[in-house]
Amino acid sequence: MKIRPAAGVNRTERRRAEFEQFVTDSSAALLRTAYLVVWDLTEAEDLVQECLLAVARRWPRVRGMEHPHAYARRMLINLALDGAPRRSRRRQELDADDPAIMAHLADDASSRALRDVDLRSELTVALGRLAPRQRAVLVLRYFEDLPESEVARLLGCSVGTVKSTASRGLARLQAAMAADVPLTTKEPTR
């Protein structure tokens, strides 16, 4: 959806308003996608924040796109996948006077509770143990419902790679569901 300018305000204010509307409209969806790809809420929030900072910097150009959200999602996925191999980082900002920290701690408690729930779901556990790129393909295909061609474009790979990655991911999930043993990643034995 292309952002349409509002009338009656100057260009700078109009663009700011457009971007703020974009953030309002897109942040929750971007957070869901990030969370499902990186499987960690704090990391997902960081990623979306950085993604939106980047979009803000390019907003004069991004706003003219047909699908600004798709651009942001693509940026988000790439941030999630490109960044993780070299360095992962957990960031938490603390301010005793800031009520946000209480919300954050509440989130953490929620996350721990969610982990308990996850333990009851083999499929969810197996999803969490997939490699992020493999999980990203499954999220884009089965949560975002993107066609394989769009997933390929978004990830910068071929449709064949998307198919094979999804197939391997599904196979691993299938194996995990079938196995009556704890889900662990085992090193190959010789």
Next chain:
Amino acid sequence: MTQTLESQLRDALVARAQEIPSAPAERLQAHDYRPRTRDLRPPVAAGALLTAGAAATAVLVVGLGPRAPTAFAGWTATPKAVAASQTDGAVADCTQRLAAIPTSAAARTVAGATGHPFSLPSVDTLTPVLSDVRGPFTFIVFANADASATASCITGPEFTSASEARSGGPQPSVAANGISVSWSAHTARAGQAYSFLEGRAGAGVTAVTLNLADGSTVQTTTDNGWFVAWWPGSTNASGATVSTAQGTSTTPLPAAAVPGCPPAPGGGSTSCAAGTQGMSAGGGAAAGMMSGSSAGGPGAAAGTTSQSSSGS
């Protein structure tokens, strides 16, 4: 069978997504993501170094906007020289904050792209290596012996942060007259954007000044083999002027190559600039995520720092 699994997978993903609390999305919407822009920045003579006061004024006017005009009040583009003893309190405060970051064992574990989790550094393994003071704000950098793990805090009147990071392994040594960016990012606190860049400096480096993309400069604190600077707003540091006994030289920083960003709209060659990260191949900039590092600066192979957009 596969169809059933696909259906179960959809349900599992939807259920997982629905479990996200509302607070993170609310925080994301409350942030002020606006970067400084040229059309709002007061005119500055080309090539002129901003004085500390002028820079602070510029940042406060253009970097924060009306929603948070005073959070970074007093910040200066030039750090203040202070004795180590004057930052003891900030170091102790930072240590406490860092120790408080992990609220559970699980929270200390981060899964990398390979899916293999690893632990964040314990503050016990880190030592303070640098203190950067700008007005009422003190930025403390901690690192371990091989620079593979760092942590930092910013402490100020209305603004604090604490963060930890770990790279994949020991970082390469830095050329005597070179620098190595180990961690740089744009982020935001309570809706106010700020950026920081930290790295290591060779033994011969006496000063490092960051050249921001909007033409302003920020002088780093350089000491003990490290340098660091932070500034309000989300303007990239596009280069660094490195001073040594032999003179000064400018090193480009990889602001135009952000591995997490798609190619520029319209097919341009530059990528988005969410942040500037490590300078090594495959590093680049993805704010707040990760970094590799490699030497830059005088005599260094600047080509290793330039990257093409890889986000497609």
